[in-house]
Amino acid sequence: MKLKAGQVAVITGAGSGIGEALAHACASRGMHVVAADIERNAAERTATALRVHGGKTLAVAVNVAHRDEVQHLAERTRQAFGECHLLCNNAGVSINRPVAECSAADWEWVWSVNVTGITHAIEAFMPMLKRQNAASHIINTASMAGLVPLPGFGAYVASKYAVVGLSEVLHQELAGSSIGVSILCPGVVDTRIFASERNRFDRSEGLAHTQADTDAHHSGSMETDFDDTYSRMLSPQKVAEITLAAVEKEHLYVATHPEWLALFKQRSDTIESVFGGSIAH
Template sequence: MEIKPGQVAVITGAGSGIGKALAIACARRGLQVLVADIEQAAATTTAEEIQALGGNALAMCVDVSDAKQVNAMAEQCWQHFGACDLLCNNAGVSINKPLAECTSSDWHWVLSVNTMAIGYALNAFLPRMKEHGSGHIVNTASMAGLIPLSNFGVYVASKYAVVGLSEVLAQELAADNIGVSILCPGIVSTRIFESERNRSDKSISQLADDTDPMHTDFDQAYSRILTPDQVASMVLTAVANNLLYIPTHPEWAPLFQQRSDAIHSAFDTPLNNNNPTNI
């Protein structure tokens, strides 16, 4: 999609992290921005920063796991701006614990925010984007949508789903002049590991400041931390060039290759040589 002043971007999870950086980067390029976040104060702060730059922004408190709220966001978008050119389904949450310890509530919370919310947004925005005949959709997945990560099983499941649905979406929209990109970030300095702060059935007693450095226990080879601004720049470059995949950390490629090779080699197992007795 050619990015031009006056276009409209809708960004969820835009109160902090990648979403906020995306919102401000869009505004710097002259786009009008609907800033959506589950935290009203955070959304308002982002919108005020955009307005201070001379941009046009509307802040909304939206729980993306609620289809009615997502529909209301779409209605407000068209009433206020009259269009949606760039839809960034960016809001996301994470749980870090073994699958055996994950509860049904954990599964419901993560999948509803990370995966189902994208379906709600497509239902609310896509028909009118298709009528307009152009646009671009960015769905935030993760390197965890490409690579299995121990102790992040629920998160991995939600992000594998985002990758798959986005690949199908790209195929289905190829004739509609609507591009699709899948953002697959590695480690970025955000508050994703504090996302349970907004979970209704869990109380977090102490929160780190948004500017605190990200801490992980990942292998050092995969622990390079990008800033949200760096990722936002990659996203807008990908949108402008209609790129499907946006992997932010090329050093993770060997891990994806291991998974890809293992799947590919499975096609050559005795299961597929009509002689299962060789297994």
């Protein structure tokens, strides 16, 4: 879809990192931007900073894990702009913890933001996207962790594989319609993702995590045994530019870190070899 001045972009997680950079990249093209984030101040900071570009902006505080808040975001967008042309389902959180050590609360939190947050937005915005005359595009932020397994990030990887899966199906189901879909799969980006627990919440008291959990993971440091090759960090601005260029080319997959191809191939070759084996039997 061609991105043009006057179109409306709705971006979750717009208060920081990739979402904030997407907001600036859209606004610099003359688009109006709805900056949504669980951190009200961060959403407002982004919306205020975008005004230099001249478009209209709206800041909305939303926890994407909560269906009613995402419905409210869609309603605020409809009231303010009537249409949405670019829906960036970008809000996401990460936990650096082995699968065997993840608590029920860990799974619940990561899944509720990274996956259910996206399904809530699809449910809330789809009626508007289908009703409006103008074309639209949905960008779901997954990760390279949605294409290759990363030890130490099991809950995150599982959620991002789910984002890839649901987006691939959505893309096929919307083929031939006026709604495009892209899946953003970056490697490492210089953002605050490794301090995700700053925004942690518990939906159910029965799944409460301990303060120790939070303290242990609040440092914002990245404890991984990534090979140097896969630690190359891109700026969020670069990722945003690559992403918008891919939307204009209607690319389903947006890969920002080509060096990760080797890891992806390792996985796909292994799967492919098993298919070969089963055919032989």
